[in-house]
Amino acid sequence: MKLLLKITKNELRNLFYSPVAWILTVLFLLLCSYNFTSNLYIWAKNTDLFKSFDKDFLIKSTGSTTFGLYNDPAGGFFASILPHIYLFVPLLTMGIISREINNGTIRLLYSSPVTLRQIVIGKYLALMIYNLVFIFMPFIFVVVGFINVPNLDYGPLFSALLGFYLLLSAFTAIGFFMSSLTTYPIVSAVASFTFLLVLSMIGGLWQQYDLVRDITWFLSMNNRVNKLIAGLITSKDIIYYLVIIFMFVSFTILKLRDGRESRPWYIRVARYLGVIVTGLTIGYFSSRPALIAYWDTSANNVNSIHPNTQKLLGQLNQGPLEVTLYVNLMAPGFESGLPIGRNYYMNEVWEKYQHFKRDINYKYVYFYDLTTPVDSAIFRFYHGKSLKQIAGVIAKKAQVDSSMFMPPEEISKIIDLKEEGNKMIIQLEYDHKKAFIRTSFTGGTSGGVWPGEMQVAASLNRLTGNPVPKIYFISGELERSIYKKGEREYDDHTANKNSSDALINLGFDIDTINLQTQSIPGDATTLVLADPKMELQPVVQQKIQQYISEGRNMLILGEPGKQYVLNPVLKQIGLHMPEGQLVEARQNETADKVNYMGTPASYELAAEWWLLFFKHLHKHHVKGISPEVWLPGVAPLETAEEKGFEVTPLIISSGKEVWIKKGKLVTDSIPPVFNPNEGDVKRTNSPIFLQLTRKINNREQRIIMGSDADFASNSRIVADNVRSFYSWLNYNQAPFYNPTPFAKDNYLALDGPTAGIYKIVFVWVLPSLLMLTGMIILIRRKRK
Numbered sequence: 001m002k003l004l005l006k007i008t009k010n011e012l013r014n015l016f017y018s019p020v021a022w023i024l025t026v027l028f029l030l031l032c033s034y035n036f037t038s039n040l041y042i043w044a045k046n047t048d049l050f051k052s053f054d055k056d057f058l059i060k061s062t063g064s065t066t067f068g069l070y071n072d073p074a075g076g077f078f079a080s081i082l083p084h085i086y087l088f089v090p091l092l093t094m095g096i097i098s099r100e101i102n103n104g105t106i107r108l109l110y111s112s113p114v115t116l117r118q119i120v121i122g123k124y125l126a127l128m129i130y131n132l133v134f135i136f137m138p139f140i141f142v143v144v145g146f147i148n149v150p151n152l153d154y155g156p157l158f159s160a161l162l163g164f165y166l167l168l169s170a171f172t173a174i175g176f177f178m179s180s181l182t183t184y185p186i187v188s189a190v191a192s193f194t195f196l197l198v199l200s201m202i203g204g205l206w207q208q209y210d211l212v213r214d215i216t217w218f219l220s221m222n223n224r225v226n227k228l229i230a231g232l233i234t235s236k237d238i239i240y241y242l243v244i245i246f247m248f249v250s251f252t253i254l255k256l257r258d259g260r261e262s263r264p265w266y267i268r269v270a271r272y273l274g275v276i277v278t279g280l281t282i283g284y285f286s287s288r289p290a291l292i293a294y295w296d297t298s299a300n301n302v303n304s305i306h307p308n309t310q311k312l313l314g315q316l317n318q319g320p321l322e323v324t325l326y327v328n329l330m331a332p333g334f335e336s337g338l339p340i341g342r343n344y345y346m347n348e349v350w351e352k353y354q355h356f357k358r359d360i361n362y363k364y365v366y367f368y369d370l371t372t373p374v375d376s377a378i379f380r381f382y383h384g385k386s387l388k389q390i391a392g393v394i395a396k397k398a399q400v401d402s403s404m405f406m407p408p409e410e411i412s413k414i415i416d417l418k419e420e421g422n423k424m425i426i427q428l429e430y431d432h433k434k435a436f437i438r439t440s441f442t443g444g445t446s447g448g449v450w451p452g453e454m455q456v457a458a459s460l461n462r463l464t465g466n467p468v469p470k471i472y473f474i475s476g477e478l479e480r481s482i483y484k485k486g487e488r489e490y491d492d493h494t495a496n497k498n499s500s501d502a503l504i505n506l507g508f509d510i511d512t513i514n515l516q517t518q519s520i521p522g523d524a525t526t527l528v529l530a531d532p533k534m535e536l537q538p539v540v541q542q543k544i545q546q547y548i549s550e551g552r553n554m555l556i557l558g559e560p561g562k563q564y565v566l567n568p569v570l571k572q573i574g575l576h577m578p579e580g581q582l583v584e585a586r587q588n589e590t591a592d593k594v595n596y597m598g599t600p601a602s603y604e605l606a607a608e609w610w611l612l613f614f615k616h617l618h619k620h621h622v623k624g625i626s627p628e629v630w631l632p633g634v635a636p637l638e639t640a641e642e643k644g645f646e647v648t649p650l651i652i653s654s655g656k657e658v659w660i661k662k663g664k665l666v667t668d669s670i671p672p673v674f675n676p677n678e679g680d681v682k683r684t685n686s687p688i689f690l691q692l693t694r695k696i697n698n699r700e701q702r703i704i705m706g707s708d709a710d711f712a713s714n715s716r717i718v719a720d721n722v723r724s725f726y727s728w729l730n731y732n733q734a735p736f737y738n739p740t741p742f743a744k745d746n747y748l749a750l751d752g753p754t755a756g757i758y759k760i761v762f763v764w765v766l767p768s769l770l771m772l773t774g775m776i777i778l779i780r781r782k783r784k
Contacts, residue, residue, distance in 0.1 A: 003114045003118055003122075004114075004118045004121060004122045004125070005122070006122075007114070007118060007119060007122025007123060007126075008122045008123070008125045008126045008129070009126075010126075011096075011122065011123045011126030011127075012126045012129060012130065014099075015092075015126060015127075015130050016777065017777070017778065017781045019774075019778060020091060020092070020095075021092060021130070022771070022774035022775075022777075022778065023774075024088050024091055024092055025133060025134070025137075025770065025774070026767050026770050026771045026774065027088070028088055028134055028137055029137045029766065029767050029770055030763070030767045031081055031084060032077075032081055032137045032138050032140075032141060033141075033762035033763045033766065033767065034763055035077060035080040035081055036069075036077045036138075036141040036144070036762070037755070037758055037759035037762050037763055038759070039069060039075070039076075039077060039080070040069065040144070040748075040750070040755050040758060040759075041752070041755040041756060041758075041759055043065070043068065043069060043748050043750075043755075044748055044750045044751055044752045044754070044755035045752040045755070047747060047748050047750075047751075048751055048752045056617075056620075056622045057747075058746070058747050059616075059617060059620045059622055060617065060622070061746045061747050062613065062616070062742040062743060062746055063743055063746060064153060064300075064302075064743035064745055064746070065149050065152075065743070065745045065746060065747060065748050066145065066149060066152055066153035066154075066156065066157065066743075066745045067153070067156070067302075067743075069145065069149070069748070070142075070145065070156070070157055070160065071156045071157075071160060071229055071230055071231060073226060073229070073230070076229075077138070077141060078138070078160045078164070078229045079229065081138070082164075082225065082229070085164070085167065085168065085171075086171060086193075086196045086200075088134070089168060089171035089172055089174075089175050089192070089196075090171075090175045090178070090188070090189040090190075090192030090193050090196070091189055092127070092130070092172070092175070093127065093172055093175030093176050093178070093179055093188070093192065094175065094178075094179055094185040094186070094188040094189040094192065095179065095185040095188070096123055096127070096175075096176055096179045097123075097176070097179040097180040097252070097256070098179050098180075098182060098183045098184065098185050098188060099185075101183050116253060116256055116257055116260070117253055119256075120249060120252050120253045120256065121249070123176070124172070124173065124176055124249055124252075127169075127172045127176065128169055128172065131165060131168040131169055131172060132165070134164075134168055135161055135164060135165050135168070138160075138161065138164065139161060140762075141762075142154075142157045142158075142161070144758070145157065148748060148749050148750040149745050149747075149748055149749065150744075150745065150747070150749055151744035151745045151746075152745050153231075153298060153299045153300075153743070153744075153745050155231055155297030155298055155299060156229070156230060156231025156297055156298050158297070159228050159229070159230075159231045159232070159233050159297045160228060160229040160231070162228060162233070163225040163227075163228025163229055163237075164225070166225075166228075166238065166241035166242075167221070167224075167225050167241065169241065169245055170221070170241045170244040170245055170248075171192075171196060173244060173245045173247075173248035173249050173252075174192060174195055174196060174199075174244070174248050175188070175189075175192040176248065176249065176252055177248040177249075177251045177252045177255070178191040178192045178195065180252045180255045180256055181255065196221075199219060199220065199221045200220070200221050201220075202216045202219050202220050213339065213342065213343060214284070215280065217343045218240070218280070218283045218284070218287065221244075224237055224240060224241075225237075227303070230298075230302075230303055231296065231297045231298040231302070231303055232294065232295070232296055232297070232298075232303040233294070233295040233297060234292055234293065234294050234295075235286060235291070235292050235293040235294075236286050236287045236292050239282065239283065239286040240283060240286070243279045243282050243283050243286075244279075246275075246278075246279060247275055247276065247279040250275045251272065251275065254268070254271050254272060254275070289354040289358050289360065290358040290359070292354070292355075294355045299743075299744065299745075300740055300741045300743065302740055303352075304352065304355060305352050305353060305355070305356065305453055305738070306453065306457075306736075306737075306738035306739075308457060308736045308737065308738065309353075309453055309456070309457045309460070309736060309738065310356050312457055312460040312461055312464060312736070313353065313356045313357045313460065314356070315464040315466075316357060316430050316431075316460070316463060316464065318431055319359070319430065319431055320359040320360065320361050320430075321357060321359065321360045321361070321428060321429075321430050321463075322361050322363065322428070322429040322430070323350065323360055323361065323362050323363070323426060323427075323428060324362075324363040324364070324365060324426070324427045324429070325337055325345070325362070325363070325364050325365070325424070325425075325426050326365045326367070326411075326415065326417060326424065326425050326426075326427065327364065327365070327366050327367070327424050328367055328368060328369055328371065328417075328422050328423060328424055329366070329367070329368040329391055329394055329395060329398075329405050330368055330369065330370060330371060330378070330390075330391065330394065330422075331371050331421075331422060331423040331424050331440070332371075332423070332440050333424055333439065333440035333449045334398075334424055335398060336424075336449045336450070337364075337366075337424050337439075338398065338400055339364075339400070340400075342364075345450070346362070348450070349450050349451075350362075353456070365406070365411070365414065365415075366404050366405045366406065367405055367406040367407070367408070367410070367411035368387070368388075368391035368394075368405045368406070368407065368408070369387075369407075369408040369411060369417075369422045370387070370408075370422065371421050371422045371423060372418055372421045372422055373421075378390065387408070388407065391405060415427070420436065420438070420497070421497070423438075423439070423440055424439050424440055425437070425438055425439060426438075426439060426451070428459055428460065428463055429463075430463040431463070433462070433463045433465070434463075435459040435460075435462035435463055436459065437451050437455060437456055437459045438451065438455070438497055438498075438505055439451060440498075441498055441499060441500040441505075442498045442499070445500060445501055451500065451505075452500060453736075453738045454500075454506060454735050454736055454737065454738060455500055455505050455506070457507070457735075457736035457738070458505065458506050458507030458734065458735065458736060459507075461507055461734070461736065462507075466733075467733065468507065468508070468509050468734070469507070469508050469509070469525045469526065469726075469730035469733050469734050470508070470509040470510070470511070470521075470523050470524055470525050470526075471503065471508055471509070471510045471511075471524075471525065471526045471527075471528060471726065471730075472510075472511055472512070472513045472520065472521065472524045472526070472527050472528065473490070473494070473510065473511070473512050473513070473528045473530065474512075474513060474514075474515055474527065474528065474529045474530075474532070474540075474544075475512040475513065475514050476514040476515065476516050476517075476540070477532035477533065477534040477535075477536060477537075477540070477565075478532060478533035478534055479529065479530045479531060479532045479533075480530040480531050480557075480709060480712075480713065481512075482494040482495045482510060482512060483495055483512075485714065486714065487713060487714055487715035488531075488709075488710065488713050488714070488715070489713065489714050490530060490712055490713065490714065491714060492714045493712060493722050493723070494510055495510055501723065503723075503726060506723070506734055506735035506736075507733075507734030507735055507736060508726065508730075508734055515539065515540040515543045515544070516537055516539060516540060519543065520543055520547050524547075524552070525552075525553065525729075525730050525733075526553045526554065526555060526726065526729045526730055527544070527547055527552065527553070527554045527555070528554070528555045528556075528557075529544070529554070529555070529556045529557070529566075529569065530555075530557045530709055530712070531557050531558060531559050531562065531709035532562070532565050532566070533562060533565070534565070535564070535565055536565065536568065536569070541568055541569065544569055545569075545572055548572055548573065548701075548703075549572075550697065551694075551696035551697040551699055551701040552701065553701060553702045553703065553729045553730070554703045554704075554729075555703075555704050555706075555725060555726075555729060556569065556570070556703070556704070556705045556706070557705075557706045557708075557709035557711070557712065558577055558635055558705075558706070558707055558708075558709060559633060559635060559707075559708065559709045559710070560580070560581040560582075560633055560634065560635040560707075561581075561635075563577035563578065563579060563635055570640075570705065571640070572643070573643055573645060573692055573703060573705070574639055574640055574641045574642060574643035574645060574647070575637065575638070575639060575640060575647075575690065575692075575705055576637075576638055576639075576640035577635050577636060577637055577638075577707060578636045578638065578660060579662065580635075580636055580660040580661050580662045580663070580679070580680075580681075581633065581634065581635060581636070581660070581661050581665050582594050582634040582635070582636055582653060582658060582659075582660060582661070582683065582686055582688075582707075583658070583659060583660075583661040583665060583672055584630075584653070584655040584657060584658045585655075585657035585671060585672075585674075586655070586657075589630060590632075590667040590668075590671075591661075591665070591667060591671050591672050592632050592633055592665060592667050593630040593631065593632045594630055594631055594632075594634045594653050594655065594658060594688075595629065595630050595653065595654045595655045596629065596630070596631055596634075596651050596652065596653055596654055596688055597651070597652060597654040598611075598614065598650065598651055598721075599648075599649050599650055599651070599652060600615075600618050601648045601649065601650055601691060602614075602650040602651060602689075602724070603615035603618060605650070605724040605725065605727065605728040606723070606724035606727035606728055606732060606735075606737065607727075607732070607737035607739050608723065608724050608737065608739075609739050611724060612739055612742075613742075616742060631688070631708045631710065631711060631716070632710065632716075633708060633710060634653070634688055634707055634708045635707040635708070636660045636683065636686060636707065637686070637687050637688065637690060637705065637706075637707040638687070639690075644694045644696075645692040645693065645694045645703070646692070646693050646694065647690055647691070647692055648690070648691045648692075648693075649685075649687040649689070649690060649691075650689040650690065650691050650704070651687075651688045651689040651706075651721075652685045652686060652687050652688060653683065653684070653685060653686045653688060654685070656684065657674075658682075658683050658684060658686055659674050659680050659681060659682045659683055660680060660681040660683055660686075661680055662678055662679035662680055663678060663679075687707075688706065688707055688708055688711075689704060689705065689706040689707075689711075689725075690704070690705045690706075691703075691704055691728075692704070692705065702728065702729050702731075703729075704725050704728070704729060723735065
């Protein structure tokens with residue numbers, strides 16, 4: 001051990017007396033300084049600007065400053081220096097071994113009482129220690145964060161530093177080996193650059209081949225450190241870097257040993273293969289989901305799935321979860337489901353769920369069939385070709401083997417996907433229960449190929465046996481339709497399978513019911529009466545009244561001009577819609593458009609992010625926190641008599657000049673004028689949506705009444721508002737929200753002028769001092 005440490009100490013001395021090492025250190029400090037202070041200065045100036053405009057800025061700021069400054073993959077400090085880090089290591093390691101050979105000192109080392117292993121490990125330890133000098137550079141700026149960011153989220157910062165150190169050490173091991181291959185340092189540096197480039201690109205090569213895909217993905221260095229930068233430490237990533245270090249240090253030992261020993265070529269090759277097989281075996285088993293350990297170092301666990309989703313996975317403890325991806329060659333987005341994208345699918349879509357359920361099995365089924373409804377344009381585009389021939393052409397364009405895709409008659413024997421449009425879809429199966437997760441969304445907040453956590457959680461819930469809320473929409477009197485695409489209809493937020501925000505994708509079962517011929521099912525958790533245009537038949541009214549009397553939940557929506565249709569139903573719950581329409585005197589809009597805002601009661605409906613945000617602001621007594629947007633066509637709404645309900649406004653008009661306009665409202669002429677002689681009534685803060693609750697039959701009955709049905713229409717939908725209504729009406733059993741807690745490190749306690757001083761100090765002064773120190777050491781060394 002003493003000899004090994006002496007070798008390490010001697011190599012460190014050579015590094016600190018090397019002009020190249022000092023130049024690289026100064027350049028790396030300059031790179032870190034410029035990237036960090038540039039970002040810091042922008043943050044500080046923006047903070048000053050926002051604070052000058054809004055005295056409540058620090059309360060309204062809920063994002064993580066630590067993430068924005070340091071860990072953001074789109075411009076944070078660590079992400080900005082990551083692409084350049086590979087430039088430094090080859091130049092540092094290019095002469096480690098070749099210098100000994102060129103100076104002739106390698107023979108002295110061989111003849112000394114030290115083993116070859118001690119020589120190699122001693123030199124590599126020196127490089128690892130010198131890497132700490134490189135890591136100290138970004139650590140300086142972490143210290144700046146500790147000083148200037150209150151409640152700094154330090155976990156991801158140290159995770160990122162660990163990732164950088166492991167990456168540097170892996171690069172160093174590769175450069176170390178390259179230095180042993182040639183006596184020319186420049187050739188060693190070029191070889192190192194080339195090899196590092198190959199390792200960064202190899203993860204995207206030959207991904208269509210099953211065996212090769214796993215090997216090349218494991219060897220790829222690209223994006224491995226990104227999870228560590230984000231604050232997620234996984235055993236497979238740590239072991240990956242340790243395996244790379246082990247392999248290339250072992251290669252170096254074997255290369256130097258080959259120079260001293262005369263062995264048959266097959267023995268030398270076998271040694272290298274032994275190291276490779278050992279490394280790949282360790283890497284393979286360390287990448288198995290059941291053997292991976294995870295540590296989310298972020299304060300709010302932003303790299304993990306939400307506790308609600310974790311709870312659902314915890315209930316699936318009686319066996320494995322089968323995940324089958326059905327990929328239709330003719331469906332939109334099928335490219336993402338091909339074998340070439342499988343590693344992305346596994347790592348980006350499912351890995352975060354594997355943290356909490358290790359026994360997830362994956363299957364893939366490939367087929368071709370026409371999507372439904374059938375678009376005949378495909379046959380016109382591929383004129384004269386059969387469906388099989390068209391599939392062959394598409395497969396050729398996608399560079400995949402067409403024989404891997406089942407024809408329609410074969411896939412139909414396995415599963416019927418016609419109701420899902422024959423689109424790419426994920427099927428979950430657990431304990432003989434099945435559920436779909438839809439993909440390739442064209443609308444909603446999770447729009448894109450793959451589903452978000454809320455959509456996955458909704459399907460997981462169906463496997464647990466937990467109750468699924470069932471919403472029935474009344475039909476038969478020209479109510480808003482959940483299946484039509486028109487402007488006034490409700491398809492977008494209810495039955496639209498292509499929208500990630502639709503109820504059907506968020507854990508609800510939905511259906512329509514004609515009360516003229518059908519009775520309300522006992523499994524109905526919410527009944528919706530949305531803007532009927534015809535008077536309700538007595539039998540319909542009787543069934544609704546019976547439903548309400550039983551203490552069950554309901555959503556009622558109306559419009560101006562049809563108050564007489566709903567008032568018989570509203571009478572039972574003590575509400576009334578007077579004749580007329582709410583109007584607002586405004587300069588830039590027609591009078592039928594009424595500004596509205598949410599009340600504090602609306603913030604308690606559900607765990608929507610924006611509702612939690614408004615609740616947070618309301619808690620700190622910040623005024624003017626609701627967005628003022630307008631609604632066209634709002635009917636007046638009021639309480640008429642006591643019926644045992646606690647009535648609370650959810651959404652109210654926010655304008656100062658609002659009144660009930662009696663008679664016909666003309667919007668394409670001069671603005672209307674308030675005229676009490678015509679029956680107009682002033683209505684400041686007039687309720688638009690009311691929440692009703694009461695205790696009945698040992699449960700809380702919940703009803704929401706709204707006087708603007710367009711609020712939820714396809715053309716006017718405010719998805720988060722409407723979604724929160726359904727959530728509250730179903731006792732928040734769905735959707736499965738996954739809000740991230742507001743960050744405590746939400747602001748930068750540094751002004752612009754001081755940030756400017758930091759920039760001068762770190763970009764100019766500190767690198768100059770470091771360069772001066774290096775020059776003094778090198779000059780004194782030369783004199784000695």
